[in-house]
Amino acid sequence: MIMRPGQQQLLLPVSPLFIWGSLLLAMLLNMLPLGRIAWFPDLMALAIVFWSVHQPTRIGIGVAFVFGLFMDVHQAAMLGQHALSYTALSFFAIMMHRRLLWFSMFSQALQLLPLFALSHFVELGIRMIGGGVFPGWNLALAPVIEAVLWPFVSVLLLAPQRRTPEPDANRPL
Template identity: 75%
Template structure:
């Protein structure tokens, strides 16, 4: 990958960390916090992050499996989250090379339409199946996910920014 000038070289991502962060995001999504339509989908956020940064390790198949897990957990129409996560991951992988050239705040602006489209897919499937409209608070979820993008970027890239062999002259 061609790096931007001034961008630090990152260490390789540990596969255990990648899948562990996805599992933790799944568990956070499964917390019984009530059905609030404005709540950001942390699993979708982490899926997009790893699809952008590690597209060969986290792909559409993983998004489909995690989507099915969310469908079963929420007793939603089977395939609702799976389709939304699959489309989200597909478009994230499609733009991943271009997206990495931008700064993190610019990336947040560019992934916002992906999150909005994923929530729109979930809402459309729910409404077609005869569900009730959750209210206009559902518009806040992709906005919050876009605002969380820089936070997730800092947290999930932190293990890759450490020095390969720390010593007293280079403690980080």
């Protein structure tokens, strides 16, 4: 199939094992001790937004809520802090997923920056209401880093879907 410039390649169906594996890997990476640094990006939130945008029928608000509870329990945070944040992220990502996919990766990252900032603001608000300590203004770097990581995560997580189903020497794609 010859594609004109500006057209997107048709993607193969994504494997459910790949979706769940990437979500579990993101959760495990979030559980590393580096996640306690205030400016460290929330990789779980990034994965939830990615799959909520690209597979909204498979990964939705319920999955985001459950993974948020797992992160709350792991970080000994107030129960529901990450759950509410991830649920809001998933809701807004699903709400804007059709419009978002029309833009380039960098435009998507700019449009998702307020979403990531809202997520961190919700977590901070719940933490402060519960009597937590303010982590400092470097917390504002995390949404920016997550937005910068968006194109890399998109390319990485869409790579298995870009293969040809039956590769041969006569087909250039």
